[in-house]
Amino acid sequence: MSATPExxxxxxxxxxxxxxxxxxxxxxxxxxxxxxFTAAAIFYLLIPILVMIxxxxxxxxGRFNFVWGEFSLAAxxxxxxxxxxxxxxxxxxxxxxxxxxxxxxxxTLIALSLTRYQFRGxxxxxxxxxxxxxxxxxxxxxxLLTMFVGTATEPWRTLTGGALFPLGTQTILIAHxxxxxxxxxxxVRARMQGFPRHLEEAAMDLGxxxxxxxxxxxxxxxxxxxLAAGLLAFSLSIDDFIITQFxxxxxxxxxxxxxxxxxxxxxxxxxxxxxxxxxxxxxxxxLNTILTGRREARDRRIAxxxxxxxxxxxxxxxx
Amino acid sequence: xxxVDVRLLxxxxxxxxxxxxxxxxxxxxxxEFFSLLGPSGCGKTxxxxxxxxxxxxxxxxIELQGEDVTWLPPFKRNVNTVFQNYAxxxxxxxxxxxxxxLRRKGVKDAEVKRRVTEMLELVELPGFERRKPTQISGGxxxxxxxxxxLINRPAVLLLDEPLGALDLKLRKQMQVELKRIQQEVxxxxxxxxxxxxxxxxMSDRIAVMNQGHIEQLGDPESLYExxxxxxxxxxxxxxxxxPGAVEGTDGSYATVRMADTSSVRAPxxxxxxxxxxxxxxxxxxIRLREPADRTPDGHNQITGVVRxxxxxxxxxxxxxxxxxxxxxxxxxxxxxxxxxxxxxxxGEEVLxxxxxxxxxxxxxxxxxxxxxxxxA
Ligand SMILES: Nc1ncnc2c1ncn2[C@@H]1O[C@H](COP(=O)(O)OP(=O)(O)O)[C@@H](O)[C@H]1O
Ligand SMILES: [Mg+2]
Numbered sequence: 001m002s003a004t005p006e007x008x009x010x011x012x013x014x015x016x017x018x019x020x021x022x023x024x025x026x027x028x029x030x031x032x033x034x035x036x037f038t039a040a041a042i043f044y045l046l047i048p049i050l051v052m053i054x055x056x057x058x059x060x061x062g063r064f065n066f067v068w069g070e071f072s073l074a075a076x077x078x079x080x081x082x083x084x085x086x087x088x089x090x091x092x093x094x095x096x097x098x099x100x101x102x103x104x105x106x107x108t109l110i111a112l113s114l115t116r117y118q119f120r121g122x123x124x125x126x127x128x129x130x131x132x133x134x135x136x137x138x139x140x141x142x143x144l145l146t147m148f149v150g151t152a153t154e155p156w157r158t159l160t161g162g163a164l165f166p167l168g169t170q171t172i173l174i175a176h177x178x179x180x181x182x183x184x185x186x187x188v189r190a191r192m193q194g195f196p197r198h199l200e201e202a203a204m205d206l207g208x209x210x211x212x213x214x215x216x217x218x219x220x221x222x223x224x225x226x227l228a229a230g231l232l233a234f235s236l237s238i239d240d241f242i243i244t245q246f247x248x249x250x251x252x253x254x255x256x257x258x259x260x261x262x263x264x265x266x267x268x269x270x271x272x273x274x275x276x277x278x279x280x281x282x283x284x285x286x287l288n289t290i291l292t293g294r295r296e297a298r299d300r301r302i303a304x305x306x307x308x309x310x311x312x313x314x315x316x317x318x319x
Numbered sequence: 320x321x322x323v324d325v326r327l328l329x330x331x332x333x334x335x336x337x338x339x340x341x342x343x344x345x346x347x348x349x350x351e352f353f354s355l356l357g358p359s360g361c362g363k364t365x366x367x368x369x370x371x372x373x374x375x376x377x378x379x380x381i382e383l384q385g386e387d388v389t390w391l392p393p394f395k396r397n398v399n400t401v402f403q404n405y406a407x408x409x410x411x412x413x414x415x416x417x418x419x420x421l422r423r424k425g426v427k428d429a430e431v432k433r434r435v436t437e438m439l440e441l442v443e444l445p446g447f448e449r450r451k452p453t454q455i456s457g458g459x460x461x462x463x464x465x466x467x468x469l470i471n472r473p474a475v476l477l478l479d480e481p482l483g484a485l486d487l488k489l490r491k492q493m494q495v496e497l498k499r500i501q502q503e504v505x506x507x508x509x510x511x512x513x514x515x516x517x518x519x520x521m522s523d524r525i526a527v528m529n530q531g532h533i534e535q536l537g538d539p540e541s542l543y544e545x546x547x548x549x550x551x552x553x554x555x556x557x558x559x560x561x562p563g564a565v566e567g568t569d570g571s572y573a574t575v576r577m578a579d580t581s582s583v584r585a586p587x588x589x590x591x592x593x594x595x596x597x598x599x600x601x602x603x604x605i606r607l608r609e610p611a612d613r614t615p616d617g618h619n620q621i622t623g624v625v626r627x628x629x630x631x632x633x634x635x636x637x638x639x640x641x642x643x644x645x646x647x648x649x650x651x652x653x654x655x656x657x658x659x660x661x662x663x664x665x666g667e668e669v670l671x672x673x674x675x676x677x678x679x680x681x682x683x684x685x686x687x688x689x690x691x692x693x694x695a
Contacts, residue, residue: 008380060486183671196406197646198404202400202406204372204394205468206420207471208394212423213617217408220410291472299450299451302450303451303454306448306449309446
């Protein structure tokens with residue numbers, strides 16, 4: 001037992017030295033490793049985009065924009081200068097817009113009812129909402145096609161005069177709204193989960209009925225969640241290829257057009273449009289950041305002004 | 320006699336099998352500062368939420384100024400609430416928060432402005448109009464919540480542990496403030512708290528709740544001086560309880576004999592017709608004397624041994640073991656003895672004496688709720 005006091009200090013010193021060395025490595029990693037790693041990760045993410053932007057200024061030697069020929073503004077001067085490309089892009093935008101609006105409205109209502117009401121079929125709905133996300137897109141596309149084509153066979157064709165779901169923009173829309181609803185429900189539901197219900201009670205306490213409470217309190221508070229869901233829906237729709245390919249018939253969206261054209265050519269216009277989408281998206285994010293920052297700065301300034309005003313008022317009061 | 324503002328009649332609230340509020344009957348007078356006091360989970364919040372309209376009673380009746388409001392939604396009741404966590408709208412400025420109720424009633428903008436300004440002055444927050452709730456302190460948020468409720472001039476203001484989140488100093492300050500504001504506006508306050516000192520400081524009357532029912536209702540003094548159940552005696556301050564059997568009555572006092580054969584007396588009106596009771600006495604009502612000293616005429620006396628003494632500054636707290644083994648807490652003001660450095664020491668034999676008028680009576684088996692626990 002007498003050895004313990006002699007051994008213990010030695011151990012302590014060793015331990016401390018090890019800890020010191022570990023700390024040094026950790027600090028060095030924090031100073032150099034983390035920024036380097038971050039830069040590498042960002043670079044990795046940016047390479048394809050940089051390539052896309054660069055090749056939008058390319059004049060390729062052949063029909064495929066794979067090899068660098070020489071710098072050219074030709075594609076930028078005529079971004080829709082390919083047969084049906086402009087139409088396809090327009091269809092993409094229309095489908096994305098309508099499916100976003102419809103899916104966001106419906107999905108928000110579903111999320112609201114799922115989070116705040118107990119009703120028969122609630123857990124079933126929770127499950128069904130998840131299914132479109134869990135099912136492989138190609139399976140979903142194939143079964144949608146089966147369904148739409150099925151409605152074009154007897155007896156449905158005669159019964160409806162063939163007006164039921166001919167493939168085209170309307171079937172793309174139905175499909176996109178279907179999968180977008182799932183993503184909207186999941187996004188808005190996450191936002192609703194921690195929703196402070198007592199704020200709604202406070203509104204009702206102050207004389208607001210259910211309708212006013214929703215528009216004055218609930219909606220403004222979940223609006224960021226709804227906007228996020230809408231953005232997600234828009235980008236999923238404009239991006240979608242597999243399901244659209246099955247449900248579009250002879251109609252083309254931008255991704256479907258690219259896929260169709262890539263068999264015999266790959267024009268730089270594709271890179272131009274890709275770059276445009278990228279610039280618009282980055283611009284929106286930047287705008288949002290600037291507006292948020294400005295609003296916060298204004299709130300802070302008001303608080304400071306009022307605090308200063310209150311101090312002055314207090315000094316002015318004669319004791 | 321002031322009018323009854325809020326009336327609860329046989330109100331029951333069940334959550335599944337759990338009875339949160341059990342046949343509560345209560346009359347609250349107009350302009351009263353009324354507190355619901357009780358430990359956590361005893362049903363205070365549920366009671367308040369039923370008055371506010373956020374919960375529907377399982378059975379029973381709730382009246383507001385004579386009108387049956389049992390099934391009315393919150394926005395149709397002339398009642399406002401100060402929520403425990405304030406529940407300020409984070410997306411609105413302080414001004415818009417306070418103006419929220421008036422705007423729902425369609426009050427004109429100029430009038431809204433005048434009244435919001437006036438209200439923020441009442442709660443001493445002028446000049447905070449354009450701030451957001453995230454930019455003010457807890458104490459200030461508390462005042463905004465109060466202003467937001469009071470501006471509607473409700474018949475009744477409900478407050479659910481409104482000071483619970485504040486630190487002690489601020490809480491004390493706000494207690495005084497709340498009482499001042501209540502007297503200034505003359506609105507009935509129903510105040511929920513688990514803090515007995517807070518309830519005692521502010522209330523005109525207090526209902527002590529336990530497991531969904533009211534144990535005892537009265538003004539702070541009568542609750543403290545004459546608790547009628549073991550629960551109330553223990554929840555409000557410290558009590559010494561001595562179980563015994565009623566032996567007889569000589570006019571206004573009854574004699575109760577304890578297990579160790581010593582006897583004490585208590586007002587016979589409190590004892591009633593019960594056979595087994597506990598005699599209670601508050602620690603500061605007991606005098607400690609030398610065993611040889613003379614007990615004042617008619618006072619209760621029991622002998623004991625000092626087991627513990629703690630000097631608290633303003634007073635000294637003793638634990639004295641009575642002959643029968645019961646341990647009594649005694650507070651002695653540090654008036655004479657300390658200047659002569661003569662605190663009682665552990666092991667010393669002492670005589671505990673108190674006036675029989677300071678005895679209260681606790682009946683262990685509560686008589687069924689027929690209003691007759693103390694027949695004359
Ligand atoms: N919505 C609810 N569902 C189920 N039980 C509840 C609900 N609200 C309150 N209770 C229960 O009712 C009892 C009383 O609660 P409450 O009124 O909040 O007590 P207090 O405010 O006195 O602490 C508690 O046991 C609580 O768990
Ligand atoms: Mg509570």
